[in-house]
Amino acid sequence: MKNEIIQLLKREWKLELRNKYTIGGIILYMVATVFVILNVLEQENMVHELNAGWWNLLFWISVLFVSVNAIAKSFYQESQEKLLYLYTLFSPESVIISKMFYNYIFMFVLALLSWSLFSIWFGNPVVQNTSFFLLLIFGAGGLGLIFTMISSIASKAGNNTTLMAILSFPVILPLLVVLIRLSSLVYLQGPGMENTISLWIMLISLNVLILSMSIILFPYLWRE
Structure with missing residues (x-):
């Protein structure tokens, strides 16, 4: 399985290199999202008055919107012929693990970019940078895992983006609640971190x- 996952990861990377406009479009979407937030706050004269709570909320909302567009393509770009080809060569566990791992890293990189943009335009209220860095690994990566799983389900329904949004909501909600609560404590010093x-x-x-459920359920979905 290890060799299969490595081969599939190389395939994912080659597909990204062939479709560079896709990565560029996602990055442009992220920059545009943060820029729109900046313009709205400037009109209300709130840029320099943005407290840590609002910074936290706006940051995770922007990461959430970007993750939907970034990960939706995971199975959307795979035609039925390609999926059948993969079915004959690789195990379903290798396919879903490789896609989840790739999207996990991809979302982490996008979250780092978003953090950089927020820090440049809105300042950086984060006190515990190391803790926030770890939070991005598990938080943004978790969003990548969820949307990869939902994307695989939506692909069997004609890549219906509406269905993807509906299915992801009850799964995303608890993760977002934990992320917002945890990141709000990361801004604090002393007792807040305990x-x-x-x-x-x-x-x-x-x-x-999420990872375990995907590995267990994807083989049944894969056979459809």
Whole structure:
């Protein structure tokens, strides 16, 4: 399985290199999203008055919107002929693990870019940078896992983006709640950081649960 996953990861990377306009479009979408937020705040004279709570909320909303557009293509770009070809060469577990791993890293990189843009235009209220960096790994990566799983389901319904949004909502909601609560504590010094252990456990557990469910359920979906 290890060799299959490596081969599939190389395939994903080659597809991205062939469709560079797709990556460029996603990055442009992210920059445009943050720029629109900046313009709205400038009109209300709130850029320099943006507190950590609003910074936190706007940051994760922007990452969420970008993740929908970035990960939706995961199975959308695969035709039925390509999926049949993959079906004959690789196990379904290797396919879903490779796509999830690739999208996990991809979303983490996009979240880092979003953090950089927010820091440049709105300042950086984060006090515990290391903790926030880890939060991006499990938080943005978790969004990548969820949307990869939902994208695989939506692909069997004609890549219906509306269906993808509906299915992802009940799964995304608990993850977002944990992310917003945990990241709000990351902005604090001292006692605020002592109450995050249970939230970290919940966040990591959600990532493991999503990955496990995908590995278990995808083979049944794959056979359809």
